[in-house]
Amino acid sequence: MNRFKSIIAGLSEIVGPSGVLTESTDLVAYSYDGTSNWHATPDVVVLPTTTEQVAAVMQLAYDQEIPVTVRGAGTNLSGGSIPVEGGIVLCMTRMDRILDIDAANFTATVEVGVVLNKFNQALARQNLFFPPDPQSFLAATIGGCAAENSGGPYAVKYGIFKHYLLGMQIVLPGGRILNLGGKTVKNVTGYDLTLLLCGSEGTLAVITSVTLRLLPRPETRQTILAIFDEVTTAGGAVHRIRQSGLIPAKIEMIDNWIIRRIEEMSPLGLPRAAEAILLFELDGNSAAVENESREVIRLCREADAVDVRPAKDAEEAENFWAARRAGFSAIWGNSPTVLAEDVTVPTDRMAELISTIQTISRRHDVPVVMIGHAGDGNLHPCILTDKKNAEHFHRAEQVASEIFSTALALGGVISGEHGIGLEKKKFLKLAMEPGAIELLKSIKQVFDPKGLLNPGKIWEAGP
Amino acid sequence: MNPIGAIDPARCMKCGFCMSVCPVYIHDRVETHVARGRNMLIKMVAENRLPRDNAYRASLTYCLLCRRCESVCPAGLLPAEITIHARHDVVKKSRPSLLRRLVHRAMVGNRAVIAQLIGMASVLPGVSVKNGKPMRHLAEAASILSGNLSLPSGALRSFARPIPRHARPAAGVAVKGRIAIFPGCVFEFFMAEIARDMITALARAGFEVYFPQGLSCCGHAVYSDGEFKTARLMAERNIRVLSNFDRVVTGCATCGSALKGYAGWFEKNDPMHGLAADLARRSVDFTQLLHAADFKPPEPAGIGRSVTYHDPCHMRWHQGISESPRRLLQSISGISYREMEGADACCGLGGAFGLTHRQIGLRLLDEKMTAIRRSGAQTVVTACPGCLLHLKAGARRHHLPVQVLHISRLMAGPNP
Numbered sequence: 001m002n003r004f005k006s007i008i009a010g011l012s013e014i015v016g017p018s019g020v021l022t023e024s025t026d027l028v029a030y031s032y033d034g035t036s037n038w039h040a041t042p043d044v045v046v047l048p049t050t051t052e053q054v055a056a057v058m059q060l061a062y063d064q065e066i067p068v069t070v071r072g073a074g075t076n077l078s079g080g081s082i083p084v085e086g087g088i089v090l091c092m093t094r095m096d097r098i099l100d101i102d103a104a105n106f107t108a109t110v111e112v113g114v115v116l117n118k119f120n121q122a123l124a125r126q127n128l129f130f131p132p133d134p135q136s137f138l139a140a141t142i143g144g145c146a147a148e149n150s151g152g153p154y155a156v157k158y159g160i161f162k163h164y165l166l167g168m169q170i171v172l173p174g175g176r177i178l179n180l181g182g183k184t185v186k187n188v189t190g191y192d193l194t195l196l197l198c199g200s201e202g203t204l205a206v207i208t209s210v211t212l213r214l215l216p217r218p219e220t221r222q223t224i225l226a227i228f229d230e231v232t233t234a235g236g237a238v239h240r241i242r243q244s245g246l247i248p249a250k251i252e253m254i255d256n257w258i259i260r261r262i263e264e265m266s267p268l269g270l271p272r273a274a275e276a277i278l279l280f281e282l283d284g285n286s287a288a289v290e291n292e293s294r295e296v297i298r299l300c301r302e303a304d305a306v307d308v309r310p311a312k313d314a315e316e317a318e319n320f321w322a323a324r325r326a327g328f329s330a331i332w333g334n335s336p337t338v339l340a341e342d343v344t345v346p347t348d349r350m351a352e353l354i355s356t357i358q359t360i361s362r363r364h365d366v367p368v369v370m371i372g373h374a375g376d377g378n379l380h381p382c383i384l385t386d387k388k389n390a391e392h393f394h395r396a397e398q399v400a401s402e403i404f405s406t407a408l409a410l411g412g413v414i415s416g417e418h419g420i421g422l423e424k425k426k427f428l429k430l431a432m433e434p435g436a437i438e439l440l441k442s443i444k445q446v447f448d449p450k451g452l453l454n455p456g457k458i459w460e461a462g463p
Numbered sequence: 464m465n466p467i468g469a470i471d472p473a474r475c476m477k478c479g480f481c482m483s484v485c486p487v488y489i490h491d492r493v494e495t496h497v498a499r500g501r502n503m504l505i506k507m508v509a510e511n512r513l514p515r516d517n518a519y520r521a522s523l524t525y526c527l528l529c530r531r532c533e534s535v536c537p538a539g540l541l542p543a544e545i546t547i548h549a550r551h552d553v554v555k556k557s558r559p560s561l562l563r564r565l566v567h568r569a570m571v572g573n574r575a576v577i578a579q580l581i582g583m584a585s586v587l588p589g590v591s592v593k594n595g596k597p598m599r600h601l602a603e604a605a606s607i608l609s610g611n612l613s614l615p616s617g618a619l620r621s622f623a624r625p626i627p628r629h630a631r632p633a634a635g636v637a638v639k640g641r642i643a644i645f646p647g648c649v650f651e652f653f654m655a656e657i658a659r660d661m662i663t664a665l666a667r668a669g670f671e672v673y674f675p676q677g678l679s680c681c682g683h684a685v686y687s688d689g690e691f692k693t694a695r696l697m698a699e700r701n702i703r704v705l706s707n708f709d710r711v712v713t714g715c716a717t718c719g720s721a722l723k724g725y726a727g728w729f730e731k732n733d734p735m736h737g738l739a740a741d742l743a744r745r746s747v748d749f750t751q752l753l754h755a756a757d758f759k760p761p762e763p764a765g766i767g768r769s770v771t772y773h774d775p776c777h778m779r780w781h782q783g784i785s786e787s788p789r790r791l792l793q794s795i796s797g798i799s800y801r802e803m804e805g806a807d808a809c810c811g812l813g814g815a816f817g818l819t820h821r822q823i824g825l826r827l828l829d830e831k832m833t834a835i836r837r838s839g840a841q842t843v844v845t846a847c848p849g850c851l852l853h854l855k856a857g858a859r860r861h862h863l864p865v866q867v868l869h870i871s872r873l874m875a876g877p878n879p
Contacts, residue, residue, distance in 0.1 A: 021493065023518040028507060029493075029500035034477050047492060074494070075479045093492040113492075117483060138535065139479035329537030332476035333468075 004043070007064055011046050011088075014056040019094070021045040030071065030089045031082070034136065036337050037387050038079035038422055042069065042089040049094045051169060051177055051208040058206060059175030061088055061452060068173075069454050070202040072112065072144030075136035077340055078421025080148065080201045084456040092143050095208060098122055106214045107166060107183045112143025112207050129217040131158035134417065135325065146210050149199030151417045153250035153281070156375030158215070160417070162198045167211035170197060173448045183211045196443070201419050202454040204447040218283035221249070222293045223317035226278045226300040227271060227307040231255065231358075234276035235351025237303035238374045241280075242347060244299060246292055250281040251375030254327050255354075258369060261330035262323045270323075274306065278374060279324055281317075327371050328382075335367075335384035337393065339400050339423075343407035344416030347377040353410055357381050360402045364395045368403075378416035404430060420458045428459050469541045470548055472502035472509070481532035481542065486809040487525055490826050496525035498532045498542035505549045515553055523550050525820065527813030528687055529776035544727070550689030567693040570680045574648060626651065626658045628674050630666040639669040639756060643708035645701070645746075647718035648680050649848035657848075660875035661714045661749055667876075668758040670710075677704050681721035683777075684814055686728060695735070698725045702738050711742065714749040714871055716777035716847035717814075722746040723782060748778070750846065750870060754787035760795045761876035767841020767866055769799045770873075773831070773854060774807040775847030788846060788870055795873060803838035805830070812853035828853060832861040842866045844873060 012020045021027075027041040043066075048054045061068045067087030074081050083089050096113035103126050110119060116137040120130055133152035134140055140150070146168070151160030167181030181187060181194035197204055228234040238251055254262075256275050263272055270277065278300070282292045293310060300308045311317035331338055345353050354370060357379075361368035372379035381403055385396035404414045404427050414424055414431045428437065437459055444451070468474055481498035482488050488497035495501070504522055507513040528543045536542070626646065632638055642665065646658035658674070665672045682697030702725060705711050713719035723746050725739035747755075770792055778784045785807065793800045811817050811827030818824070831854070835843055843854055843865050854867045 021495070023495070023521075024513065024516070025504055025518040025522045026493070026495045028504055028513065029495040032477060032503060034479070036477075073479050073482060075477075091492075091494075096492075115483065136478060138483040325537060328478075329476060329539070333474060333538055336473075 010060050015048050015053050019047040033081045034075045034077045035079050038082045040082050040084045042083040043086050045089045047091050047094045054171045054206050054208055055175040055177050058171050062174045067452050067455050070206050072141030073139045075140045078419040079423045080419050080421030109211045110142055111209045114142045116140050127217045128214045132161045143207055146207050147202045148419045153252055157247045157249045164213045165198050166213055168194055168207050169209045170205040170207050172205050173453050220286045220289050221283045222289050223311040223320050224280040225309045225320050226305045227274045228276045229306050231276045231354045232351040233304050234278050237300050240299050240303050248280045249283045252279040253372045253374040255370040258327040268323055331369050331382045336386040339383040341381045342415045342418040344378040345410045345412030349410040350377050356406045364399050366396050366399045425460055470544045472506040472545050474538050475502040476538050480535040484531045490823050495522050527816050529809050530780040551691050554689040626655050630662045630672045632666050632669045636669050638671050640709055641671045642710040642712050643673045643675050644712045647715040657869045657871050660871035664874035668756045675704050681718040683717045683721035698728055702742050711746045712749050716775040719748045720777040720781035748784055750787040754790055760874050764877040769840045770842045771801050771803045771838045771840035773845040775850045776809050778846050779807045801838045801840050803834040805834050810850045810853045812849045828857045832857045844868050844870050846870050
């Protein structure tokens, strides 16, 4: 029996034959993520159902020196779950049990394959709420969110994944099972290994379950839409509202290109000339939400909004947010290749970031569409290009590079929520001091001395 | 019919939202078996980066064609249609068996003969025309017989009582219109009592009902298999036979989906395309028509009074119908309507899917039975012959004492 066959037999023994996929079609189905330009096929896909199985797979991989790339739903936008060195894709989607919802202590323990939306549906039945909301929540797994330290529109008020992570169970390369952290909000016990794993992009250990902090579900919500004829005026409105001491749950922005696409696809009656739209969500008890809504409307008007529309009811609010979500599909529908960037700056530099990106886009004659989390300074400039057109794609990469430099010059970062993965690893040196990158590599060495876990990610090979 | 680009798998943005609703994926969690994975495979085959090998062909069978994923696809793709076109691409490149071609062709015009043959064959022990590759529709009925799902007793007796070709409202009732019913293979040959119930209810609602001669199989299953040539012959025949009626009423969810979707079966420059679009405008589901006509169902007799409704995929996702059957059931005096959890979840049959992928089909069926049990309903109502058979098989499998009925049974009143 050759080596490959004996490895497959070994894996089948651990997870059962139905948990091992080797057909050419299966390998293709695990060769991509949510980005449009990264592909690499694994040699085998393994779908474990228990931590013990994960440990046995990791031990086998360690003994045989096979690369292992951990994957959840594969909705990430960084190339982070692409098995660039082949080997095993360890897909966690079958570990999908909610182990415990402790309403008395506002915590829950879940296996990593639980889908974020399913988790929140289960919590809603007990009037609980888990805020981090990457917009892939319909499909994204909790494990992917932990490994990517995900966030979304709720970051303005509620923060991101790491703010809710209390503990986890992991499997180290080699197969050792460890429990980290605990289930209390306060916990200062040695280095915070839980936080170290959060956002580690699957490069240090396999996370098999997490313990999360929960919040009571807000009693009511109000959505407000504000229209501006200048991006900078919209930026000014966000600044004014932030300075007033109000903390909306979400402040989202869409630009003119997206407004026009929305009006073409499913008209909401938005003025096509509007340069920017801000969408606010306020939540809490009804009296507070009512007061805050009035205040947001007043401040938007003071900041020269062309029009301010509070959603009449839940249905209209849902229409506004559906339009926001439709923005992304409009982008993908209109371009063969999209470089969806993820730069983040201090919130008061957002308007400056946007106008500089507009200049860069014009100079290189490459369209850049902007959707952003205006409330937390996280912008998604989407560069519309075509990988098959080498000359255009080259200009698009130039645009991306200049966007990163701009964000860094404004005191920001190159990734707010997508992670580095493959897509941004060549820019890491711009964003992190050499000494800090050295530390990353040393930490990796401690966890994964053979370099088998999700190889080829975050930093470039070589010194 | 299809928006431009909606059947281009390259437009998939790989968001994975289909994974949140796909009944197959939710059960096996294998990405090869969900729209996102299949879109990628189909795209790569089209670009000659993957062969049309057995693994690829097999991956094309892992779709129920329920079309639920369309409801969440931000790119507005039609993944079921993409899969069907990929099956067609495979069919074009391989010759189907002679038997299959003969049966399909015969089903265009000589359905009654085939139905009788199946009926006769089905009573012989051990006879299977399925052979791993089930023929569809009429033929599917045969597969069902050999696939551990039995037709209700008396199914074959319905040959003895023909479906009336014409029925009028009672004297003195104002005639609301002249309509044709399209019963489809199962309700014409194996469950003719359902076609008769439909006619009774429609006449009572004030319609003059015709059951036209010369109809073909709706062709849905043939089209779904990628056999476009035969499917188009079937569609063409039906479009012509039905051309003179103001309204065409279907009681079978699958036939309804087919009649409303024929336009998509023909190229835009084909003259049939326009005629098909016209038929789509005239086609209406039995429950839609009765609900719109403000029909008051009669007092039921001989059925359990707590009733629940199962949404067939071909009604809910193909035709977007969920309100009218519920409103009709709720309007029956003496009935207590109970919504089951996940009423719009697939029953697991999906045509031949439930037979070729029996394990997945059974898991979906088991969940459906749990939901029915929890609802406490005594009577389960639905609107699709496939669902009807599968739910009955499920009730036997789970020893669940429920009656499973087509909605026309509750609209027609006590058996004459």
